[in-house]
Amino acid sequence: MEEIRTGVYICHCGSNIAGVVNVEEVARYVGTLPNVVVSRHYRYMCSDPGQDLIKKDIKELGINRVVVASCSPRMHEPTFRKAVEDGGLNPYLYEHANIREHCSWVHDDKKLATNKAKDLIRAAVMRVSHHEPLVIREVPLNPNVLVIGGGIAGMQAALDIANGQNKVYLVEREPSIGGHMAQLDRTFPTLDCSECILTPKMSDVGHHPFIELLAYSEVEEVSGSIGSFKVKVRKRARYVDENKCVGCGDCEEKCPRRTDSEFEMGLAKRGMAYIPFAQAIPNIATIDKREERLCKAACKEACPIRMNVLGYVSLIKEGRFREACEVMRRTNPLPAVCGRVCYAPCEEACNRGQFDEHIAIRGLKRFAVDYELKMGKHKAVPVERSKEEKVAIVGSGPSGLACAYDLVRQGYSVTVFESGPEAGGILRWGIPEYRLPKTVLANDIGHIQDLGVEIKVDTPVKRLGEIFDQGYKAIFMGTGAGMSQRMGIPGEDSPGVLHALDFLRQVNFGVKVDLGSKVAIIGGGNAAVDAARVAGRLGVEEVTVVYRRSRDEMPAIPSEIEEMEHEGAKIQFLAAPVKILSDNNRVRGIQCIRMEMGEPDASGRRRPVPVKGSEFTVEVDNVIMAIGQRVDKAMLPKELAYTDWGTLSVDPVTLQTNIDGVFAGGDVVSGPSDVIAAIAAGKRAACSIDAYLRGEELSVEEGGKVERLSEEEVTKVKERFASRNRVGVSKLKPETRVSGFEEVEHTYSPDEAQDEAGRCLASLVEGCFECGECKEVCEADAVDFDQTDQIIELEVGTIIVATGYDQFDPSVIPQYGYKKYDNVLTGLEFERLTCAAGPTEGKILLKDGREPESVAIVHCVGSRDQNYHEYCSRVCCMYGLKYAHLVRELTKADAYEFYIDMRCFGEGYEEFYKRLSEEGVNFIRGKVAKVTDEAITDEEKGKLIVVSEDTLLGKIVRVPVDMVILCSALEARSDADHVARLLSINRRTDGFFLERHVKLDPVATPTDGVFIAGCCEAPRDIPDTVAQAEAAAGKVLSLISKGTVTLEAAISTVDEAICHGCGRCEEICTFNAPKVAIKNGALVSSINEALCKGCGSCAVVCPTGAIAIRHFTQDEILAQVAALAEAC
């Protein structure tokens, strides 16, 4: 066996070690230890002469083991292994004792520290005797590089590496690269515009063939080691297809919800769909969706025309009333009408109804259009005609108008033919003024006309041919069902018997109708209720509604029935007229019979059955029949075909009639229905006509599915939000109502509307709530709410971390008044103010819009302050000077710099300081004590007073100013700890990442293959950041150019003579390195060296001791432990 000859070298590290540890005494002591041939101490062992000592001793004294006692092996073990190797020994015949970080730097008792150093070196000496030469493995280095962080440091590093034609993955957390530098206005001391120098680089990064930009992404997991890291990146869902989005910004403009823009430091708003700033790279929108909507948007699904209720309600909530109208008009041609007379299936479906009360959607709709009308509606811009074909619409009721509206917006020339004197159809003549004022209807129709629809009144259409002859290529028949049904009872034709539609038409067109003091209305629909309420308004004393079923079956809108009763009308339920009684051509009453409810009929309602012998008489002067409406065939062209029910016969899908090019919809097809159903039919017909004219197949959209919240979902909502009932609207008192036709329901006030809209469950979640408005307006069809986060797996050889800094939040220093006073700003906020593309377009303005007369710039906010950060943030003096310059240049204001020391250390910096002194900036040396608005003199009134010591004058000063800019510290990212753990790198106590050596290895970290650059390492200015990024890139490029990395030789090995193949090693290994198999007739384990990471867990569980970890063998560690224990 060879003789062990150990050389020991104790480093002074200047005075770092020798100042505490008595190195001479230690060297003397070590010289007495077994096997030690030579024991030396030297000032700097890591220097060349220090390393030469080792090489020389190997050659001259024949030493075959080496121990160096110096700093941490994590710092210089590789250095000395290299020296040992250069001296001709295997590098593993070396052991390192850490007597700096673990001894001289943490202990001040020299004697105890010296003793500890002796122990540590003795243990190393004992350990190294057992060391064996190991084979070093070289493996190829993956030339791909990961750069984390897309600020100026990350971009610069990525570009340098990619320019060498190496693949770079650049991962950026935000939607765009650019980092803080993109937010800066001008850069000191040259005052060149930050964007101008940055955006070309951003663009280079965006288009570089060797850079794969993963924006809006975060690194989730890093495993492996230098040469072959495996990285998992979470690419967050933008809900926008990156390949389709063209960055037009339409989605942001239309987004109903606004939030503070992070890029503008909260001084401006952005949409939930947004592009953070104009020069963003990638220039694509991101939808800021943070949680799932709490409701199922049942309102939208229940609406026959799928109005974007969520969208306009949210806009109302935000006070953007005109935009709310725009959203409504995108789908609905008659929002003011629907805001009053729609039966509002949306409200019935509203999921909030499961929680407390549904949202007053109809009332909100009405509010928005009323508000717009009140504030002065902008005239709609006519739609440019882009299609050659002309379309004729017959009838100007809701279906006809809807069809015209959709077609004109598609670029068709549209003419509406109306037989009556005014447009609107049943809306005009059938609905009483107190429910739908004529001005409101005229407003909606006016909008449609403004878009370019021509309405010809008093123009009945008798023959379809005459329209086609005029060059129209398609016709839509929306003529309604305007004829009253007859009941077929005796006396129906007596004078004094009226039909509801005729009655309403006469009243609406101002024809005087004479009624007696008692009137009966027969029927239970909306026409009956309207007729009853109108009759009351005409002075009838006793209004009785006779309905053959019970209240529950009444088809009229329940709230209308209720209002009718408030106005004094009575209802006779379960009664049907059998005969109208009249005397001398005057009605004197009706004979009725009692009904009872029988079996359900075809409509699902229970059929009323007469009760024999229950006849009774109601005395009345007039009878108004309101038992239904039908299509008036006499009014329609002869050639059209009809169904058995007397309605027009159409194809159920295309709505085309029996005549080519003639379509129909609304009541004329469905029989009497409601306004929104008619609008829906008109819109469907418009789609069909468009397809017909273009010769294309009609694509039919699936109808929406109205979903309800599950029990759990309701509970979840209840847990989060307090119950709050809907905001009521005021109404005319019933007494005053009946004296005229004034609208009964009042509209919401803006405050009430916003309050009510604020109840919408959809918009109670943070972020986007998927109202879908962006999807509707996106021409590129890029919005995709089904997108999910993607996990991308990368394989890289090296990693550069350039994650930047956070700005210190000065609100934690209450005496500076940040967030308390409006005009106390942080540095980054001021940057946005002076930026021409910023919220004030580059004007320095106070919150009230005035220009300041004086501005104070407070240095060292959160820096150089033992309460917050002890370090100097390095950039604040210079940017503070820049602010003073900008204040002087852009305003007439006085500028005051409150500084502790001016630190102007870079190229041109001192000169800039000198220039500022000459520009008339006031410099006050002293730390600011507080910023207050408590004035003690008249001069201070209405100002912010900066109270500070002036250390040059030796007194306290009070400076009244209008604006205070706090030069806030740069601090480590709030999640720096997470990043450090992810990459196994260290942080200093100040929170920033620790470099391998502060002077000599400033961009490397203790983890091989991981480098740091920019402000994540420490606060620094742009030139230093760029230099550091280039340094990191250089480090990476040199590794790539070498192409291989040396792997740790310290991995597992099996002594097959001892192993009996129990398989415990197989069970415990996380990397599947051991494998038990039959070898030479016996079960034994063997280690796959490519998989083994050297963690050593297999050796711990090995019952026979067959497994050893090279360089961490039991012999080696036990020798070390035993030697340490000697001290005990």
Added chain:
Amino acid sequence: MLVAEFEPQIIAFCCNWCTYAAADLAGTARVHYPPNVRIVRVMCSGMVNPIYVLKAFEGGADGVLVAGCHLADCHYLDGPVKCDAMVDKLRKVLHVLGLEDERLRREMVSTSEGVLFARVIKEMVEQLKTIGPSPFKVKMEALA
């Protein structure tokens, strides 16, 4: 004559990636702690063989610290789990041997927790001072 205060001797097994680095960081940041600890560098806390701990006690150590990464930080993914399992078993053996539970301390100290490392050592030294020297050492000194 004043009797010198008992100074407990601690042997610490620290994983290369976290706790050893934390001890380095304590040094770089000059966070002082008592000089009673001697660190043995291992690659992973899961590499610590119970024999090493027993050897330390046999040699007269008053306390042993086994420290490594937090679970989420482990360079080898699940070393801390393996280490915990080892320590649990080892405690039973120490109990049989009559060694107090406090003499073996298991900690997780990450790279950035230099201050925590110093605190752990301070606490351990104080605790061991209250329970006194290891019974092994006392017996051996009596035999000597």
